[in-house]
Amino acid sequence: MSSSIGDRVRVSLFGESHGRCxxxxxxxxxxxxxxxxxxxxxxxxxxAPGRDKTATPRRESDVPQILSGVLxxxxxxxxxxxxxxxxxxxxxxYAQLARKPRPGHADYTAHVRYEGxxxxxxxxxxxxxxxAPLVFAGAVCRQILRRRGVHIGGHVLEIHGVKDRQxxxxxxxRQLLDRLSSMAFSVLDAAAGQAMREEIEAARMERDSVGGIxxxxxxxxxxxxxxxxxxxxENKLAAVLFGIPAVKxxxxxxxxxxxxxxxxxxNDPFEYDADGRVVTSSNNNGGILGGITNGMPLIARVxxxxxxxxxxxxxxVDLAEGRNAELEVHGRHDPxxxxxxxxxxxxxVALCLLDIMESQK
Numbered sequence: 001m002s003s004s005i006g007d008r009v010r011v012s013l014f015g016e017s018h019g020r021c022x023x024x025x026x027x028x029x030x031x032x033x034x035x036x037x038x039x040x041x042x043x044x045x046x047x048a049p050g051r052d053k054t055a056t057p058r059r060e061s062d063v064p065q066i067l068s069g070v071l072x073x074x075x076x077x078x079x080x081x082x083x084x085x086x087x088x089x090x091x092x093x094y095a096q097l098a099r100k101p102r103p104g105h106a107d108y109t110a111h112v113r114y115e116g117x118x119x120x121x122x123x124x125x126x127x128x129x130x131x132a133p134l135v136f137a138g139a140v141c142r143q144i145l146r147r148r149g150v151h152i153g154g155h156v157l158e159i160h161g162v163k164d165r166q167x168x169x170x171x172x173x174r175q176l177l178d179r180l181s182s183m184a185f186s187v188l189d190a191a192a193g194q195a196m197r198e199e200i201e202a203a204r205m206e207r208d209s210v211g212g213i214x215x216x217x218x219x220x221x222x223x224x225x226x227x228x229x230x231x232x233x234e235n236k237l238a239a240v241l242f243g244i245p246a247v248k249x250x251x252x253x254x255x256x257x258x259x260x261x262x263x264x265x266x267n268d269p270f271e272y273d274a275d276g277r278v279v280t281s282s283n284n285n286g287g288i289l290g291g292i293t294n295g296m297p298l299i300a301r302v303x304x305x306x307x308x309x310x311x312x313x314x315x316x317v318d319l320a321e322g323r324n325a326e327l328e329v330h331g332r333h334d335p336x337x338x339x340x341x342x343x344x345x346x347x348x349v350a351l352c353l354l355d356i357m358e359s360q361k
Contacts, residue, residue: 003125005240009355011137015086017122017129023083024133026069026140028358031077033144035070042182043139046343047132049334061087064136080140084132099320100327104308111319128245128337131344138347141354142181150353153177154216154346155186157301159196159338160203164189169253169283172217172297181346185339204335209307211246212338216300216345218353221287223278223295225356232291233298236356240348241302246337249303253286268296300349304341309333 004012008028015022041063048062062084069080098120101107106126110118118124142152151174157164164187180186187193196212203210226233238250258266261284268280280296287298309329318325334340 003130005243006351006355008358009141009351011134011351013130013133015083015130015133016119016124017127018086018124019119021083021085022129022133023081024137025082026080026137028355029069029075029077029080029140030144030358031075033075033147034073035075035140036143037073039143040064040136040139043135043142043343043347044132046182046184047135047340049340061085062132064133082133082136084136086129096327099318100316100325101319102308102327102329103314103316104305108319123245126245128340131244131341131347134244134351135343135347138344138350142347142350145350145354145357148357149220150218151177151220152216152218152346152350152353153179153181153186154214154342155180155188156193156196156338156342157213157215159212159336160199160210162192162195162199164192164196167215167217167297167299169286169297169299170279170281172219172299174219177217177219181343186342200336203306207311209310209334210336210338211304211306212336214302214304214338214342214345216302216342216349218287218298218349221293221295221298221353223293225293225353225360226288226291228291233288233293233353233356234291237300237349237352240352241300241345244302244341244344244348246304246307246341247302248305251301252288253299254284255286255301258284298349298353300345302341302345304338307334307337 003014004010010027012025014024044062044064064082064084067081067083069076069078097107101111105123107120110126122129145152153176155164157166185193199210234252241247241250254261254266266284268282268284270278271281273279278295280294283296283299286300287293287296311329313326313328316325316327
């Protein structure tokens with residue numbers, strides 16, 4: 001299984017949902033960078049299960065245990081290794097899945113790819129549980145980026161058709177991003193957030209689930225990061241973002257909206273601002289041109305599918321008996337993973353951007 005990504009700053013994830021722990025090793029972090037563990041724990045708490053009615057009742061403390069790479073609160077330059085214990089597991093809930101794969105999950109494809117030897121409990125290495133160490137890695141990278149003037153944040157843009165307003169593409173305030181990145185259910189419009197919660201609760205009561213979209217942004221990026229063709233900022237960000245379980249779509253700037261625009265509206269005109277800096281008067285391209293940042297806010301949106309594990313009976317197959325079958329999923333699952341996916345998306349953006357910046361030193 002390939003669970004590593006990055007060039008200069010490289011992260012390797014390990015563990016399974018119901019194993020002893022999950023964790024990561026981060027290679028290539030610059031030495032001497034202060035790590036505020038209280039800030040790290042804020043991000044871990046945003047992603048952690050069991051904190052909100054919109055999430056699974058599985059309760060994990062998600063306190064990271066640093067094994068190496070940090071001394072007296074600062075990075076040493078050596079690989080930073082961390083573990084996060086799995087404490088609240090019920091593996092018996094997954095006993096039937098080795099023969100009856102869940103629709104929408106990787107149970108069947110993993111069975112074929114690894115000839116039935118994969119850990120099926122809680123989804124094993126395919127589980128969203130592996131996003132906990134990714135959030136840790138992103139929380140570390142986020143602090144380093146902020147000291148370089150780069151701020152990252154996001155909000156839940158849509159859940160099952162209920163929409164928040166989008167970021168102002170040319171004028172995103174860094175204080176707003178910092179505030180959003182400390183919230184458990186981040187939205188710009190509180191009324192939209194309440195309507196989203198009601199939509200999630202309705203799905204939960206019907207033993208179903210809903211999906212949605214998150215919007216993330218980074219401000220303070222210099223122009224000139226990235227390379228054309230296969231090493232562009234969009235390429236690298238998409239590779240990390242699609243590594244997040246349940247992500248099925250990624251767009252930058254206007255994204256698929258470009259299909260309905262003419263070039264006269266799609267292009268972002270250049271101009272000098274009051275400080276003599278080259279900016280664009282619009283930001284349809286999401287801060288990236290030719291794979292390279294142009295200094296405008298970087299804006300990405302990520303589509304997250306509904307949680308596949310639902311307790312409504314579903315059609316599947318019995319791999320042991322070679323016949324069609326029916327499956328009712330047991331266990332504890334999120335009626336909507338979008339709010340918990342947001343800090344994971346932010347972490348992925350932070351990890352990728354620090355890697356790009358360190359690679360271009």
